[in-house]
Amino acid sequence: xxxxxxxxxxxxxxQGVLVYALGQKRLFQKGYGGMLHVMIFWGFCVLSxxxxxxLIRGVAGRTFNLPLLGPDQLLGAPYNAVKEMFLVLVCVGxxxxxxxxxxxxxxxxxxSMDALFILxxxxxxxxxxxxxxxxxxxxxxxxxxxxxxxAYPVTGFLSNNLLADMSADTLHTLQNVAWWVNYALxxxxxxxxxxxxxxxxxxxxxxxxxxxRRPYGELRKLDLxxxxxxxxxxxxxxDFDWKRYHDWYSCTECGRCTSMCPAxxxxxxxxxKKISEQLRxxxxxxxSGDVMLALALKNGGKIEPSEDGSxxxxxxxxxxxxxxxxxxxxxxxxxCRACEQACPVFIEYVQEIVDMRRYLVQxxxxxxQEVQRAFTNMENNSNPWGIGFATRGDWAxxxxxxxxxEDPGExxxxxxxxxxxxxxxxxxxxxxxxxxxxxxAGLRFAILGQEEGCTGDSARRIGNEYLYQVLxxxxxxxxxxxxxxxxxxxxxxCFNTIKNEYHQFGGEYEVLHHSELIADLIAKKKIQLSSVxxxxxxxxxxxxxxxxxxxxxxxRAVLQASGMELQEMTLSREKGRCCGAGGGRMWMEEHGVxxxxxxxxxxxxxxxxxxxxxxxxxxxxxxxxDAVASKDMGDQVQTLDIAEIVADALEAPKNVDTEAAxxxx
Numbered sequence: 001x002x003x004x005x006x007x008x009x010x011x012x013x014x015q016g017v018l019v020y021a022l023g024q025k026r027l028f029q030k031g032y033g034g035m036l037h038v039m040i041f042w043g044f045c046v047l048s049x050x051x052x053x054x055l056i057r058g059v060a061g062r063t064f065n066l067p068l069l070g071p072d073q074l075l076g077a078p079y080n081a082v083k084e085m086f087l088v089l090v091c092v093g094x095x096x097x098x099x100x101x102x103x104x105x106x107x108x109x110x111x112s113m114d115a116l117f118i119l120x121x122x123x124x125x126x127x128x129x130x131x132x133x134x135x136x137x138x139x140x141x142x143x144x145x146x147x148x149x150x151a152y153p154v155t156g157f158l159s160n161n162l163l164a165d166m167s168a169d170t171l172h173t174l175q176n177v178a179w180w181v182n183y184a185l186x187x188x189x190x191x192x193x194x195x196x197x198x199x200x201x202x203x204x205x206x207x208x209x210x211x212x213r214r215p216y217g218e219l220r221k222l223d224l225x226x227x228x229x230x231x232x233x234x235x236x237x238x239d240f241d242w243k244r245y246h247d248w249y250s251c252t253e254c255g256r257c258t259s260m261c262p263a264x265x266x267x268x269x270x271x272x273k274k275i276s277e278q279l280r281x282x283x284x285x286x287x288s289g290d291v292m293l294a295l296a297l298k299n300g301g302k303i304e305p306s307e308d309g310s311x312x313x314x315x316x317x318x319x320x321x322x323x324x325x326x327x328x329x330x331x332x333x334x335x336c337r338a339c340e341q342a343c344p345v346f347i348e349y350v351q352e353i354v355d356m357r358r359y360l361v362q363x364x365x366x367x368x369q370e371v372q373r374a375f376t377n378m379e380n381n382s383n384p385w386g387i388g389f390a391t392r393g394d395w396a397x398x399x400x401x402x403x404x405x406e407d408p409g410e411x412x413x414x415x416x417x418x419x420x421x422x423x424x425x426x427x428x429x430x431x432x433x434x435x436x437x438x439x440x441a442g443l444r445f446a447i448l449g450q451e452e453g454c455t456g457d458s459a460r461r462i463g464n465e466y467l468y469q470v471l472x473x474x475x476x477x478x479x480x481x482x483x484x485x486x487x488x489x490x491x492x493x494c495f496n497t498i499k500n501e502y503h504q505f506g507g508e509y510e511v512l513h514h515s516e517l518i519a520d521l522i523a524k525k526k527i528q529l530s531s532v533x534x535x536x537x538x539x540x541x542x543x544x545x546x547x548x549x550x551x552x553x554x555x556r557a558v559l560q561a562s563g564m565e566l567q568e569m570t571l572s573r574e575k576g577r578c579c580g581a582g583g584g585r586m587w588m589e590e591h592g593v594x595x596x597x598x599x600x601x602x603x604x605x606x607x608x609x610x611x612x613x614x615x616x617x618x619x620x621x622x623x624x625x626d627a628v629a630s631k632d633m634g635d636q637v638q639t640l641d642i643a644e645i646v647a648d649a650l651e652a653p654k655n656v657d658t659e660a661a662x663x664x665x
Contacts, residue, residue, distance in 0.1 A: 003241065004241040004242065004243055006210040006211075006213075006243055008213065009213050012213060013209045013210070013211070013213065014209070016208055016209065016211055017205060017208050017209050020208050020211075020344070020346070021204065021205045021208040021209075021345075022045070022205075024037070024038045024041060024042070024344070026342070026343075026344045027041075027344050030256065032096070032100065033100060033106075033109075033254075035096075036093040036096040036097050036100070037093070038093075039089045039090060039092060039093035039096075040090050040093040040094065040097070040122065042086065042089070043086040043087070043089050043090030043093065043126075044090070044122075044201075046082060046083055046086045047083060047086060047087065047090065047126075047129065049066065049069070049079070049083075050083050050129060051125070051129070051182070051186065052066070053065060053066055053069070054129070054132060054179060054182055055182075055183065055186065057179065058179055058183065062136075062172075062175055062179075071140060071145070071146075071147040071148075071151070072145070072146045072147060076147075076151070077147070077148040077150070077151035078151070080151040080152060081150065081151045081152075081153065084133070084151075084152065084153055084154040084155060085153075087126055087129060087130055087133075087154060088154060090122065090126050091123065091126050091127075094119050094122055094123040094126070095123075097115075097119050098116070098119060101115065101116065101119075102116075107255075107259065108254065108255025108256065108258060108259045108273075109253065109254050109255050110253075110255060112197070112253070114196050114197055114198075115197070115253075117192075117196075118189075118192075118196060118198050121185055121188065121189050121192075124181075124185055125182065125185050125186075125189075128178050128181050128182045128185065129178075129182070130154060130155060130158065131174065131178045132174075132175055132178040132179065132182070133152070133154075133155035134155040134156075134158040134159045134162070134163055135159075135163065135166075135171045135172075135174045135175045135178070136155070136175065137152045137155045137156050137159040138159040138163045138164070138166065138171055139168065139171050139172075141159065142168060142171075197251070197252060197253040199249055199250075200249075200250050200251065200252045200345060203246060203249050203250040203345075204250050204252065204344075204345045206246070206250075207246055207247065207250035207345045207346060207347070208345055208346050210243055210246065211346035211348075212346070212348055215499075215500040215548075215549075216337060216340075216547070216548045216549075217496035217497075217499070217500040217501070217544065217548040217549060218500040218501050218504075219350075219351060219354055219460060219461075219501065220351065221469075221501075221504045222358070222465045222469075224465065224466055224469060232358060232359055232362045232363050232465075233355050233356060233357070233358025233359030233360070233361075233362060233363065233463065233465075234318075234352065234355035234356050234358070234359055235317055235318060235319065235356070235359040235363070236315040236316065236317065236318060237279075237282060237283060237286070237315050237318070238315055239355065239359070240352065240355070243348070244279075244348075244352055245283060247276060247347040247348060248276045248277075248279050248280035248283060249280060250345045250347060251273070251276035251277060251280065251345070251347060252344065252345060253273060253277065254273075254344070255273050256342040256343060256344070257272035257273050257338075257339035257340075257342050257343050257347070257349070258271050258272050258273045258274075258339070259342070260338040260339060260341070260342045260575065261338060261339055262334060262336060262338065262577055262578040262580060262595045262598065262599075263332040263333060263334060263595070265577075265595075265598060266580075266590075266592065266593040266594060266595045266598055267592045267593050268328075268329070268332035268592075269323075269326065269328050269329040269332060270329045270330075270332040270333055271324055271329070272339040272349050274323070274324040275324045275325060275349065275352075275353075276347060277324070278322050278323065278324040278325070279318070279322065279324070279325070282316070282318065282321075282322055286315060286316050318356065319356060319359075319360060325353075325356055327360060327366055330353055330356050330357055330360070331357065331367065331368055331462075331588065333349075333350075333353050333583050334543070334578045334580055334581070334582040334583045334585050334595065335350050335353070335354070335461050335543075335582050335583030336543040336547065336578035336582050336583070337350060337543060337547040337548060338543070338547065338575075338576075338577070338578065340547075341547050341574055341575075342575075354460075354461055354463065357461075357462060357463030358463040358464075358465050359463075360463060361462065361463035361464050362463065362464065362465065362466060367462065367463065368588045368589065370587065370588060370589055371462060371584065371587055371588060373386070373587075374458065374459075374462075374584075374587035375459065375462075375464055375467060378454050378456070378458075378459055378467060378471065379467060382419075382453035382454045382471065382474075383419040383422070383423055383453075383454050384419060384454065384458060384586075384587055385419070385423050385424070387423045389450055389453075390450050391423075391450075392417075392422045392423070392449055392450045392452060393417075393422070393447060393448075393449030393450055393452075395417075395421075395422060395428045395431060395432070396417075396431070396435070396447060396449075399432060399435050401415075401435055401445075401446070401447055402445075402446040402447075403446060403447060403448070403449045404446050404447070404448050404449075404451065404482050405448075405449065405451060406446075408444075408446040409444070410444065411444045411445055411446055412443045412444045412445060412486070413443065413444075413445050413486040413487060413488050413512075414445065414446060414447070414448070414479075414482075414484050414486065414487045414488070415434070415435070415438065415445050415446070415447050415487075415488055415489070416447075416448070416452065416487050416488070416489040416491075416494055416498065417431055417447055417448075417452060417489070417490075418455070418489055418490065418491035418493075418494045418618065419454050420491060420618030420619070420622070421490055421491065421618060422452070424618065424622070426621065426622065426625065427618040427621065427622070427641075429644060430490055430618065430621070430641040430643050430644060431490070432647075433641070433643040433644045433646070433647035433648075434488075434490055434514055434643045434647075436647045436650065437518060437521070437527060437643060437646055437647055437650065438488075440527050440650050441521045441526040441527050442526070445488075448478065451478050452475070452478070453471055453474050453475050453478075454471050455471065455472070455475060455493065455494045455497040455498060456468035456469075456470075456471035456472050456475075456497065457493040457494065457496070457497045458493070458584040458586060458587060459471065459584075460497075460501075461582070461583045461584050462583070462584035462587075469505075472497075472501070472502060472504075472505050472507075473505050475498075475502070475507075476502055476505040476506055476507035479502075479507055479509065480506065480507065484509060485509060485510060486509065486510045486511075486512070487509050487510070487511045487512070488511075488512045488513070488514055488517050489511070489512075489513065489514065490513070490514040490616070490617075490618065490641065490643060491617065491618050491619075492513060492542040492543075492544035492545040492548075492549070492616070492617045493544050493582075493617070493619065495511055495512075495513045495544070495545070495549070496544045496545075496548055496549060498511050499511035499549070500548075500549075513545060513549075513551060513554075513616070514616070514642075514643055515545070515551060515554045515555040515558060515616045515642055516551065516554050518554075518558050518642065518643065518646055519553075519554040519555075519557045519558050522557070522558065522561045522646075523557075527646075527650060528650070528651040529561055529562055529563070529646065529649040529650060529651065530649055530650070530651045531563070532562075532563040532649060533563070534563055534564065534565040535563060535564050535565065535611055535612055536564075536565050536567065536608055536609075536610050536611050536612075537559065537564045537565065537566060537567070537610045537611060537612035537613065537614055538566065538567045538568065538569055538603050538606060538610040538612075538613055538614070539555060539556055539559060539566060539568075539572070539613075539614045539615070540569075540576070540579065540599065540603070540613055540614070540615045540620055540624060541572060541573060541576035542579075542615065542616055542617035542619075542620050543576070543578050543579075543582050544582065544617070545616060545617060546573065546574065546576055547574060547576075552573050552574075555614075555616045555642050558642050558645075558646060559614055559642060559645060561646075562642075562645045562646050562648075562649045563649060564612065564614065564645065567606045567607070567608065567610060569602045569603055569605075569606065570602065570605070571602055577595075577598060577599050577602055578595060578599070579595065579596050579599055579615075579617075579619065579620040579623035579624060580594060580595025580596045580599070580623055581596075581619035581620070581622065581623050582619065586619050586622075586623075594627070595623075596623035596624060596626060596627040597627050597630065597631075599623070599624065599627065600613075600624065600627035600628060600631065603637075609636070609637070610637065611636075611637065611638060612637070612638045612639075612640055612645070613628070613637060613638070613639050613640075614640055614641070614642055614645060615639070615640075615641060615642070616641060616642050616643075618641075621639060621640075621641050624639045625639045
């Protein structure tokens with residue numbers, strides 16, 4: 001498998017385990033299903049001590065207890081009381097799980113006999129523990145041993161009401177039976193676990209520890225400069241790193257990833273859960289022990305392909321043999337990270353999807369036909385529309401915006417306009433609004449004009465890594481040539497790429513999204529907004545601003561300061577639904593139900609229909625505008641960027657007469 005370092009920053013990794021694995025933070029956000037899992041998981045953690053004690057008693061005798069945990073010892077009574085509370089919670093959690101799967105029958109998790117079998121085993125283990133504890137309590141009572149009765153709220157109740165008349169021999173027999181049943185269940189559970197989705201009991205916590213600690217928006221860079229490099233993406237199991245293998249074996253099969261996937265929701269063949277399931281099956285069925293051993297012995301190397309160029313012996317071309325990663329499924333992905341955000345064990349999907357796209361695009365030339373036009377346009381004119389690159393700065397001429405090439409003097413920042421803000425007529429209005437705000441704040445800024453190129457975000461995420469690297473290297477050369485330190489942009493895709501990925505080419509800059517800058521200007525009273533009547537609106541979160549860069553509050557603060565009465569859609573912030581344009585989907589045809597239509601429906605389902613759908617991304621603005629137009633609702637709902645809303649609310653600067661006033665006569 002490929003080398004990957006997931007052993008850095010152990011402090012942050014341990015904190016992640018405490019918060020997300022032991023603390024179950026993501027599951028607490030999942031309502032009924034999450035709560036029952038938390039009850040079972042925490043119960044298992046507490047009861048593992050009790051079960052270990054029970055197993056040792058088979059050898060050491062039924063009176064054995066771990067240090068300090070005996071009924072008359074310091075921690076014995078408190079622990080037993082807590083243990084019995086969790087025994088009840090686990091039983092309740094198991095009952096809730098059965099009810100959910102057999103009665104409620106949600107779409108996710110999908111029906112599973114495996115899950116029902118495991119739940120039965122868990123419930124049986126709890127009942128056996130209760131039975132053993134009740135017999136132990138009755139023996140303590142009969143033998144007049146010293147113990148605190150409040151430490152046995154459950155087993156004490158059963159003991160007093162069901163076992164009071166039993167003899168010591170019968171109670172000992174009951175304990176023996178309970179011990180053997182428990183022992184058999186533990187052995188059966190351990191033997192069955194590797195073949196069950198519940199293997200995540202073992203792999204889940206390590207997977208949380210090994211989660212990605214780099215910026216989510218940073219894809220790995222392919223080494224395309226070396227003549228010896230053969231890394232053009234992923235096509236077989238040998239092309240993935242060990243963390244991908246660990247991900248597949250950590251999948252809980254809960255379906256939360258797929259339930260949040262906008263492509264799946266709109267009827268596309270992408271199914272994140274099945275990606276993990278089917279690649280895990282591929283690893284077992286066609287990876288085999290010999291192949292996996294060979295990969296391990298390569299220590300980061302690759303098994304060489306056969307002489308005819310076919311995949312290495314024992315491995316198959318994944319995209320042609322595994323349905324979940326078919327060409328159509330892979331290019332359905334918007335790279336929105338909703339699946340990753342929902343996953344309780346931090347499985348990473350975007351990187352592996354992009355890696356498989358890279359192979360299809362760069363080696364086999366397989367990608368949606370319409371994408372070729374965008375590639376060609378980016379190659380020839382450094383923008384996906386193919387408009388002449390020399391006209392990139394024309395929109396700014398009437399606003400007296402300075403160019404870096406004109407030596408504008410000392411600057412506060414560079415305004416990176418982006419392709420949409422430079423060439424798309426609708427998004428040019430956003431560029432003009434941001435210029436108005438920057439000037440109102442008295443900031444010294446300039447643009448690159450025709451020296452600015454496409455950042456390459458779409459090219460990279462579609463899979464054309466070579467084109468991306470050419471565009472990125474050119475932009476970094478220009479930026480470094482002007483010694484640029486601080487950049488603001490209205491495009492989250494440009495923002496993410498320059499901030500999180502250009503360092504791979506030597507580009508180190510302070511990068512702000514315009515929502516961050518505007519929020520700061522308002523907070524510091526650098527710009528003044530006039531009082532207006534509140535406008536009922538909602539805000540659509542950009543995936544590359546929110547889930548990728550954790551910017552949620554600033555755009556909302558800007559809108560509220562501008563007089564908007566905000567309603568939150570059900571799917572908002574971390575759970576926000578994608579507009580459908582990310583991952584290069586902006587340049588692909590969409591058939592059937594469209595993701596942006598689903599997103600518009602989210603807004604229209606609010607208790608009061610919003611007058612404005614605000615966004616902070618040129619792609620989102622385009623997609624939401626198209627959705628509104630397709631429903632012929634332009635006279636009812638406006639789609640605006642936050643910069644346009646702020647620019648309209650700006651107070652006109654007061655004229656200050658610098659001449660002395662005439663003296664009174």
